[in-house]
Amino acid sequence: MATVKRIKLGLQGLEVSAQGLGCIGMSAFYGPPKPEPEMVALIHHANNSGVTLLDTSDVYGPHTNETLLGKALKGGMRERVELATKFGVSFADGQMEIHGDPAYVRAACEASLKRLGVDCIDLYYQHRIDTRVPIEVTIGELKKLVEEGKIKYIGLSEASASTIRRAHAVHPITAVQLEWSLWSRDVEEEIVPTCRELGIGIVAYSPLGRGFFSSGPKLLENISKDDSRQYFPRLRPENLEHNKKLFERVNEIATKKGCTTSQLALAWVHHQGDDVCPIPGTTKIENFNQNIKALSVKLAPEEMAELESIAVADAVKGERYMSDFATYKTSETPTLSSWKAS
Structure with a gap:
């Protein structure tokens, strides 16, 4: 296995490769499911290249992505990876439903263990x-x-700072997964500092802006009709014309630097600190090979400052998600006392 730097997530003992692999696009949301043998080969290639953190969820498919990972893990690979999955989201008639009650949590975990x-x-x-x-x-x-040995470490995804604090008071949270990239920097205000204060690791999803920093405005020319990205506000035609300026400016810096735009965008996330693990997703080995090279791109403080002066809030038009999607901004839960009283 090739060597990729190892980093610690949280204070409970979890160590992962400095870059992980997001597996969502292999099975769902980014067009039709990809051929299983090719995806298993990609997962094995990633692991042989030194990537050990594999990220999935029971809602990817639904269920089929976990089953795919289960097949890839056979034959001795389980001992060489850190396996991350998620629970709590389902879709009924196209509407997102979210569940966090104890019976659901337990049933979801048992089902994921079986599929994996x-x-x-x-x-x-x-x-x-x-x-x-x-x-x-x-x-x-x-x-x-x-305590029962069914999971090792607990994580939260798209949780507010106060929710993270309340959760961490019950049991140490090892990692918070959040969207963080050159066009999604709102988490830097409160979420990231809260995680660092509490010693919680950060897993950055969509570090390439859902492929925007790989393809720029051409992204939508090459996606299938069942790719959910066509509905994301930032990629809608009315916003894309404005947002392409950010891609063009990052591309100019990358050209001078001698790397690709996506490598530069990914390197920027890596340079946020050794408690941050980005998990770019891909379905192609050649794209994986490009992404892993981002670890070799070194950015001086003045280069980081230049990128951050370009990637300011008004450089991006459109929300991260459609209006009916839950995010950390809508994640407050009732207090225990008010819940018991009701």
């Missing part, structure tokens, strides 16, 4: 926060799963 073909999940995230259930109740059930 493993005895224990390394990092188990609440994918989105159920605003009907106090976070203390959800984490309380996850704590039991840790």
Whole structure:
């Protein structure tokens, strides 16, 4: 196996490769499912290249991405990876439903263990926060799963700073997954500092802006009709014309630097600190090979400053998600006392 730097996520002992692999696009949301043998080969290639953190969720497919990873892990690879999956999101009639009640948490974990073909999940995230259930109740059930040896470490995804604090008071949170890239920097205001204050690792999803920093405005020319990215506000035609200026400016710097735009954007995330692990997703080995080279791109402080002067809030038009999607901005849960009283 090739060597990729190892980093520590959280204070509980989890170590992962400095770059992970997001597996969502292999099975869902980014066009039709990709051929299983090719995806298994890609996962094996990533692991042989030194990437050990594999990121999935029970909602990817739904369920089929976990099954795919389960097949890839057979034959001895399980001992060489840190396996992260998530629970809490389902879709009914196209509408997102979020669940955090204890019975659901336990049933979801048991089902994921079965699909993945493993005895224990390394990092188990609440994918989105159920605003009907106090976070203390959800984490309380996850704590039991840790004690039973079904999961090793607990994570949260798209959680507010106050939700993270409340969760961490029940059981140490090892990692928070959040969207962080040159065009999604709002987490730097409160979420990232909260994680650092509490010693929680950060896993950055969509570090390439859902492919925007790979292809720029041409991205939408090459996606299939069932690729969900066509609905994302930032990639809609009314916003893309404005947003392409950010891509062009980052591209200019990358050209001078002698790397690709996506490598520069990914390197910027890597330079946020040794407690940050970006998880770019891909379905092609050649794109994976390009992404892994971002680890070799070194940015001086003045280069970081130049990129950050370009990637300011008004450089991007459009929200991260469609209006009906839950994010950390809508993740507050009832207090335990008010919930019990009701």
